[in-house]
Amino acid sequence: MSIEMKRRELFKFAAGSAVAVSAMRAQSPHLFFTPDEFAIVDELTEILIPADEKSGGAKAAKVAVYLDRELAEAFDDDQRQKTRAGIALVDKLSMKMNEVGFLAATPKQRVEVVSTMAGDEEKPKTPEEMFFHEIKSAAVRAYYTSKIGIEDQDYKGNTMQMKDYAGELPSGPALGNAGSK
Amino acid sequence: MRSEPEVEQPTADLSKTYDAVIVGSGAAGGMAAYVLTKHGLNVLLLEAGRKQPIEKELKSMEWPYQHPRRGEMPPDDHALTHNEYTVRPRPYAKGMPYNHVYSYVQGWGGSDYSKNIVVDEKDNPTTGTPYAWVRARLLGGKTAIWGRLALRLSDYDFKAASRDGFGENWPIEYKDIEPYYDRVDLTLGIAGMKENLPYLPDSKFQRSYRLNKGEMMFREAMAKQGRVATPYRAGVTTDGIKGNKYRSKCLGRGACNRRVGGCDIHAAFDSPTGLIYPAFDTGNLSIRTNATVYEVTVDKNTGLASGVSFIDSVTKQTYQVKAKTVLLGASTLETARLLMLSKSTTYPNGIGNSSGHVGHNFCEHVMGPGVTGLIKDLVGKPHTLDDGRPGGFYLARFRNLTEKNPNFIRGYGFEGESGQGMFPGHAFSTSGFGKDFKKSVRDHAGAFISMGGFGEVLARYENYVEIDPEQKDRWGIPVLRFNYKFGDNERKMAKDMTESAKQMFEDAGIQIVGVDDEVLTEGWSIHEMGTSRMGSDPKKSVVNQHQQSHDVKNLFVVDGSTHVSAANQNPTWTIMALCWRSCDYLADQLGKGNLA
Numbered sequence: 001m002s003i004e005m006k007r008r009e010l011f012k013f014a015a016g017s018a019v020a021v022s023a024m025r026a027q028s029p030h031l032f033f034t035p036d037e038f039a040i041v042d043e044l045t046e047i048l049i050p051a052d053e054k055s056g057g058a059k060a061a062k063v064a065v066y067l068d069r070e071l072a073e074a075f076d077d078d079q080r081q082k083t084r085a086g087i088a089l090v091d092k093l094s095m096k097m098n099e100v101g102f103l104a105a106t107p108k109q110r111v112e113v114v115s116t117m118a119g120d121e122e123k124p125k126t127p128e129e130m131f132f133h134e135i136k137s138a139a140v141r142a143y144y145t146s147k148i149g150i151e152d153q154d155y156k157g158n159t160m161q162m163k164d165y166a167g168e169l170p171s172g173p174a175l176g177n178a179g180s181k
Numbered sequence: 182m183r184s185e186p187e188v189e190q191p192t193a194d195l196s197k198t199y200d201a202v203i204v205g206s207g208a209a210g211g212m213a214a215y216v217l218t219k220h221g222l223n224v225l226l227l228e229a230g231r232k233q234p235i236e237k238e239l240k241s242m243e244w245p246y247q248h249p250r251r252g253e254m255p256p257d258d259h260a261l262t263h264n265e266y267t268v269r270p271r272p273y274a275k276g277m278p279y280n281h282v283y284s285y286v287q288g289w290g291g292s293d294y295s296k297n298i299v300v301d302e303k304d305n306p307t308t309g310t311p312y313a314w315v316r317a318r319l320l321g322g323k324t325a326i327w328g329r330l331a332l333r334l335s336d337y338d339f340k341a342a343s344r345d346g347f348g349e350n351w352p353i354e355y356k357d358i359e360p361y362y363d364r365v366d367l368t369l370g371i372a373g374m375k376e377n378l379p380y381l382p383d384s385k386f387q388r389s390y391r392l393n394k395g396e397m398m399f400r401e402a403m404a405k406q407g408r409v410a411t412p413y414r415a416g417v418t419t420d421g422i423k424g425n426k427y428r429s430k431c432l433g434r435g436a437c438n439r440r441v442g443g444c445d446i447h448a449a450f451d452s453p454t455g456l457i458y459p460a461f462d463t464g465n466l467s468i469r470t471n472a473t474v475y476e477v478t479v480d481k482n483t484g485l486a487s488g489v490s491f492i493d494s495v496t497k498q499t500y501q502v503k504a505k506t507v508l509l510g511a512s513t514l515e516t517a518r519l520l521m522l523s524k525s526t527t528y529p530n531g532i533g534n535s536s537g538h539v540g541h542n543f544c545e546h547v548m549g550p551g552v553t554g555l556i557k558d559l560v561g562k563p564h565t566l567d568d569g570r571p572g573g574f575y576l577a578r579f580r581n582l583t584e585k586n587p588n589f590i591r592g593y594g595f596e597g598e599s600g601q602g603m604f605p606g607h608a609f610s611t612s613g614f615g616k617d618f619k620k621s622v623r624d625h626a627g628a629f630i631s632m633g634g635f636g637e638v639l640a641r642y643e644n645y646v647e648i649d650p651e652q653k654d655r656w657g658i659p660v661l662r663f664n665y666k667f668g669d670n671e672r673k674m675a676k677d678m679t680e681s682a683k684q685m686f687e688d689a690g691i692q693i694v695g696v697d698d699e700v701l702t703e704g705w706s707i708h709e710m711g712t713s714r715m716g717s718d719p720k721k722s723v724v725n726q727h728q729q730s731h732d733v734k735n736l737f738v739v740d741g742s743t744h745v746s747a748a749n750q751n752p753t754w755t756i757m758a759l760c761w762r763s764c765d766y767l768a769d770q771l772g773k774g775n776l777a
Binding site for chain 1: 242244245246249250251252256257259278279374389390391392393394396397400411412419431432433434435436439563564565566567568569570600601602603604605608609612613614615616618619620622623626
């Protein structure tokens with residue numbers, strides 16, 4: 001654990017250095033995220049959309065894998081850097097609240113970090129609140145377009161309706177003398 | 182369904198003189214080809230775009246997770262946003278770093294399936310006032326992705342000027358066009374329910390789509406106020422089309438609403454399978470794609486149109502073709518552009534433009550205002566199959582029918598829907614996270630209802646397009662410069678749309694959760710009309726009631742540019758009914774030798 005911690009600390013301070021970033025990517029099995037970034041996004045999105053009695057959560061739906069690919073392909077580098085900075089903020093907030101990074105924190109501590117980040121969802125102001133909005137939107141997009149997410153909704157469409165279409169047919173005109181009064 | 186016929190370049194013989202050459206292959210051009218070939222005329226159809234393997238493009242049943250980007254177009258492609266339409270200098274795509282820049286419709290879900298259908302703004306620039314111009318260059322034009330709402334106009338529209346004193350009446354009345362609406366219905370198929378409304382005439386309907394629970398509730402609430410929310414009147418065949426082997430009846434898959442549009446089984450009308458392939462099967466039709474027409478040519482001795490000049494959009498080589506009659510169905514704005522580009526010593530102002538009205542009286546529909554509500558009774562209820570329809574409901578016009586609104590003239594209708602779709606859009610605005618969040622998203626799926634207005638934009642002379650003196654498109658053809666703005670009547674109408682939408686939802690016991698009061702950029706409705714309007718006075722109109730040029734008797738304009746007013750109904754069905762009527766006239770006149 002302590003070796004892990006040191007590695008994370010190193011990355012944190014190296015963030016922004018192009019050499020360090022490319023070095024990290026070379027070691028990473030992911031397309032954009034470093035292993036730790038990926039782990040944080042994987043845990044964080046699972047807290048946002050968890051597995052429950054009905055269906056799997058963000059982890060099972062491979063939300064982090066999808067976001068990793070999306071960011072790797074993104075046209076605008078700004079989007080990548082904003083996400084990277086946001087992930088760093090999560091770790092920093094965890095250090096501040098729990099004296100350990102997000103991945104080393106207990107499940108309860110992680111949820112507290114996310115609650116703090118959520119802040120005032122209606123009017124996000126702080127960088128943490130802004131990132132919460134970003135990552136939640138991204139998780140919603142990725143989860144609810146996944147097979148697990150669509151099945152969680154009991155969505156019944158995208159199917160051939162061979163006889164009658166869905167819904168009811170209104171019986172006759174709604175108005176006796178429509179428009180004439 | 183049989184595979185489509187080979188309808189490519191080899192069929193076009195540019196050395197002969199055709200009975201008719203048609204420019205554009207959308208709703209208008211396709212209908213012209215269909216009717217004229219049935220009359221036995223020898224017809225050449227020219228389309229600026231290519232022929233798309235549309236079934237391969239649309240992949241209507243593909244799930245989002247089967248696509249590497251969940252249906253989104255490549256990341257180096259860009260769709261213009263509402264904000265960019267307002268703030269960016271024109272041409273919009275100039276200086277943008279993206280590989281392709283598209284109109285706003287490519288910002289919708291499923292944009293990867295339509296990226297080869299809509300045009301690249303980089304190739305097709307415009308200048309002047311902000312305008313969100315959506316263009317599709319392919320065989321079939323915008324019918325490849327159209328919105329499918331198929332409505333009739335009535336004498337409330339054709340005689341609107343008599344009713345409120347603004348503008349001009351149409352040179353026809355409902356009884357003139359009614360038989361042609363009937364023919365379009367029976368030839369192409371339309372789903373809907375009879376309502377007996379004098380201001381929104383019924384069609385020859387096939388089996389109607391249905392309303393889901395939320396929509397039924399809204400319909401019943403509206404009926405108490407004398408307003409009608411009817412099942413979406415869709416230009417989609419629900420019972421099939423006898424004698425058309427290229428189309429299937431609708432199977433309720435619902436892809437039309439999850440994508441920019443399009444139907445890979447062709448239950449929704451599109452011009453190729455509904456009109457062009459059947460026309461081709463008569464043996465009387467030749468087609469050339471990648472043929473961008475830039476001029477209607479003139480016989481100096483007679484003053485008649487002699488044919489057209491076009492540029493091959495791939496090789497950039499130019500060609501001429503001769504025809505006894507020329508029909509323009511290039512779309513409202515492209516047709517106006519082509520008329521104005523066709524300058525000669527005989528027609529220094531552009532062909533057919535002695536009135537100076539070409540490009541003017543430009544109109545469309547104003548949109549943006551709308552409302553979203555929650556139907557509390559539906560929260561937490563077991564989910565039902567709600568979608569698989571080309572649309573939800575249409576709330577017919579109610580303003581300025583019997584009463585006179587003090588703030589604005591003319592009217593508007595609403596398109597709306599309720600029920601569960603594939604993607605729970607409400608998840609973005611559901612607060613919190615974790616299991617409660619997830620349950621809330623699930624419980625609320627299908628419990629929302631929303632609608633947005635489409636209002637008549639007045640046809641005013643001062644709203645116009647003209648040829649830009651400098652800017653050219655990718656093929657070196659001068660482009661359009663817009664001088665077009667919504668006016669006071671549109672703004673007041675839009676304000677009333679928002680207010681009335683809120684009121685109706687409140688009256689129906691629907692909890693309002695979102696209100697849109699912003700008017701979207703001009704052009705957003707994709708219902709541009711009126712740049713070559715019909716009329717009986719050659720000084721104030723471009724074509725007569727048969728869409729025949731007042732100046733050049735063998736030149737016809739058969740698309741939405743001839744509409745005298747925008748009304749508030751979606752125009753596609755009216756474009757086709759008018760075109761059919763005009764082509765019957767053309768064939769008759771040509772046969773009598775009256776067009777030479």
